[in-house]
Amino acid sequence: xxxxxxxxxxxxxxxxxxxxxxxxxxxxxxxxxxxxxxxxxxxxxxxxxxxxxxxxxxxxxxxxxxxxxxxxxxxxxxxxxxxxxxxxxxxxxxxxxxxxxxxxxxxxxxxxxxxxxxxxxxxxxxxxxxxxxxxxxxxxxxxxxxxxxxxxxxxxxxxxxxxxxxxxxxxxxxxxxxxxxxxxxxxxxxxxxxxxxxxxxxxxxxxxxxxxxxxxxxxxxxxxxxxxxxxxxxxxxxxxxxxxxxxxxxxxxxxxxxxxxxxxxxxxxxxxxxxxxxxxxxxxxxxxxxxxxxxxxxxxxxxxxxxxxxxxxxxxxxxxxxxxxxxxxxxxxxxxxxxxxxxx
Amino acid sequence: xxxxxxxxxxxxxxxxxxxxxxxxxxxxxxxxxxxxxxxxxxxxxxxxxxxxxxxxxxxxxxxxxxxxxxxxxxxxxxxxxxxxxxxxxxxxxxxxxxxxxxxxxxxxxxxxxxxxxxxxxxxxxxxxxxxxxxxxxxxxxxxxxxxxxxxxxxxxxxxxxxxxxxxxxxxxxxxxxxxxxxxxxxxxxxxxxxxxxxxxxxxxxxxxxxxxxxxxxxxxxxxxxxxxxxxxxxxxxxxxxxxxxxxxxxxxxxxxx
Numbered sequence: 001x002x003x004x005x006x007x008x009x010x011x012x013x014x015x016x017x018x019x020x021x022x023x024x025x026x027x028x029x030x031x032x033x034x035x036x037x038x039x040x041x042x043x044x045x046x047x048x049x050x051x052x053x054x055x056x057x058x059x060x061x062x063x064x065x066x067x068x069x070x071x072x073x074x075x076x077x078x079x080x081x082x083x084x085x086x087x088x089x090x091x092x093x094x095x096x097x098x099x100x101x102x103x104x105x106x107x108x109x110x111x112x113x114x115x116x117x118x119x120x121x122x123x124x125x126x127x128x129x130x131x132x133x134x135x136x137x138x139x140x141x142x143x144x145x146x147x148x149x150x151x152x153x154x155x156x157x158x159x160x161x162x163x164x165x166x167x168x169x170x171x172x173x174x175x176x177x178x179x180x181x182x183x184x185x186x187x188x189x190x191x192x193x194x195x196x197x198x199x200x201x202x203x204x205x206x207x208x209x210x211x212x213x214x215x216x217x218x219x220x221x222x223x224x225x226x227x228x229x230x231x232x233x234x235x236x237x238x239x240x241x242x243x244x245x246x247x248x249x250x251x252x253x254x255x256x257x258x259x260x261x262x263x264x265x266x267x268x269x270x271x272x273x274x275x276x277x278x279x280x281x282x283x284x285x286x287x288x289x290x291x292x293x294x295x296x297x298x299x300x301x302x303x304x305x306x307x308x309x310x311x312x313x314x315x316x317x318x319x320x321x322x323x324x325x326x327x328x329x330x331x332x333x334x335x336x337x338x339x340x341x342x343x344x
Numbered sequence: 345x346x347x348x349x350x351x352x353x354x355x356x357x358x359x360x361x362x363x364x365x366x367x368x369x370x371x372x373x374x375x376x377x378x379x380x381x382x383x384x385x386x387x388x389x390x391x392x393x394x395x396x397x398x399x400x401x402x403x404x405x406x407x408x409x410x411x412x413x414x415x416x417x418x419x420x421x422x423x424x425x426x427x428x429x430x431x432x433x434x435x436x437x438x439x440x441x442x443x444x445x446x447x448x449x450x451x452x453x454x455x456x457x458x459x460x461x462x463x464x465x466x467x468x469x470x471x472x473x474x475x476x477x478x479x480x481x482x483x484x485x486x487x488x489x490x491x492x493x494x495x496x497x498x499x500x501x502x503x504x505x506x507x508x509x510x511x512x513x514x515x516x517x518x519x520x521x522x523x524x525x526x527x528x529x530x531x532x533x534x535x536x537x538x539x540x541x542x543x544x545x546x547x548x549x550x551x552x553x554x555x556x557x558x559x560x561x562x563x564x565x566x567x568x569x570x571x572x573x574x575x576x577x578x579x580x581x582x583x584x585x586x587x588x589x590x591x592x593x594x595x596x597x598x599x600x601x
Binding site: 091219220222223225226228229230232233235236237238239240241244282283284286 | 393395414416419422423426432434435444446447451452499
């Protein structure tokens with residue numbers, strides 16, 4: 001029963017953290033929006049009492065801050081959700097879309113699509129994630145087939161295969177950028193994780209992919225738990241292992257590819273967030289995936305605030321902040337894996 | 345239901361480890377599989393569960409060919425108690441036992457009250473109800489093994505396969521596990537196929553013994569007939585003495601000059 005209470009508490013805690021990070025993210029910027037005005041505008045819209053708020057605040061809020069905030073939150077959710085799913089799938093806590101090369105593969109796919117024609121409208125933007133998705137799926141299949149040793153996927157081979165395939169994809173991406181017209185120089189900014197597209201269009205273009213993918217991932221926690229006993233036992237327990245793995249790869253790659261398409265390659269979110277959730281609330285994937293999704297949104301919103309505040313008025317790419325936090329964390333996890341003391 | 349292996353060949357990458365395996369396990373019967381290391385005992389368990397497809401021959405439960413049905417359908421007929429190795433240590437014992445309900449649930453379903461009651465009954469049957477809220481990583485080898493048996497019971501199958509259930513257990517826990525397996529087989533009329541290393545345990549537990557050697561069955565029958573010095577010396581390549589247990593008369597197997 002103790003377990004149930006901590007479970008209920010975990011949902012409210014994660015939601016509360018996400019909500020406060022969202023409000024903080026909206027309020028912080030070159031023009032600082034007073035918290036009272038933000039609340040008045042957000043609530044006022046619902047009850048149609050605009051109040052006596054500066055009208056430029058309303059424009060900044062609705063056409064800049066709010067869509068940027070939502071896109072960042074969605075990106076964090078997608079990366080953390082797919083990270084948690086990949087960790088369960090490979091039974092390896094160091095798996096994350098960046099480490100196993102899925103992000104670079106998606107990046108290559110996205111850049112190929114952008115090289116064909118720079119996405120200006122909603123439809124153009126909706127095509128980029130599809131290309132990124134193809135890149136991501138091909139990468140994960142390649143890395144998995146290289147990393148597999150017999151019936152398991154050891155940490156070392158997974159990381160080595162991920163690094164190798166990822167470097168190759170990144171090299172190809174750079175080559176395409178060098179050879180292409182200067183339109184693609186915008187893509188360089190995009191690659192390091194800057195949210196430069198702006199407005200509501202990327203949000204709307206990414207929502208269908210993310211909604212479907214994250215919905216599936218959130219609901220597959222129970223069979224994913226069974227998979228933690230290994231393919232053989234899972235099969236003997238009546239799980240259709242191959243079908244589950246393919247479904248997970250598709251859903252996790254789709255959300256990761258969508259995140260990469262609109263926000264560039266942001267490292268380690270999918271690694272840090274599920275791990276923290278595991279430490280706080282245990283390894284049960286029924287809770288781990290949805291909680292990682294909520295906390296992933298919160299984490300990236302926080303990282304984005306730091307990116308915009310540290311060298312203000314200059315804004316750093318958010319990927320720099322997550323890498324600065326994530327890389328040491330990754331090394332710490334690797335050290336623990338080496339010491340073989342278990343992961344949760 | 346009868347577990348019926350008919351002329352089965354099984355192995356990896358199309359190379360059979362075992363050939364011409366024909367054996368039956370009747371309801372309420374315990375059949376032990378013995379043989380030297382690497383002879384293919386675990387492979388035989390995997391093939392009998394249908395998780396490793398037989399290269400030749402058929403594995404039948406009742407009249408049903410396991411190769412012709414889906415993984416959930418197989419898991420409603422055959423449960424497997426693997427060795428308690430590399431378990432995901434942070435799961436609660438109750439959650440592990442609930443995973444025995446996997447074949448009865450689709451991916452998106454959660455366990456209902458009935459599944460919970462079945463899991464609790466399985467914990468009670470294996471005397472592990474006190475461990476329900478403990479993490480399996482914290483449990484001793486014997487406790488883990490009993491939780492895995494409870495998980496297999498929650499699958500509610502007519503056939504249960506056990507792979508080296510007494511490995512790494514001390515004498516008291518071996519004894520306790522033997523008694524549990526015996527009473528499950530007799531009271532629930534389970535067909536039990538079990539691999540064991542320790543021939544003295546085999547002599548006391550099994551109704552029948554299948555002795556494996558060189559990729560096939562050397563001999564099968566009652567413990568008294570199969571566990572004879574000549575056959576064992578032949579298979580294990582060392583001198584082995586068999587005598588009667590001074591108290592219960594079971595065969596007692598002793599290696600040595």
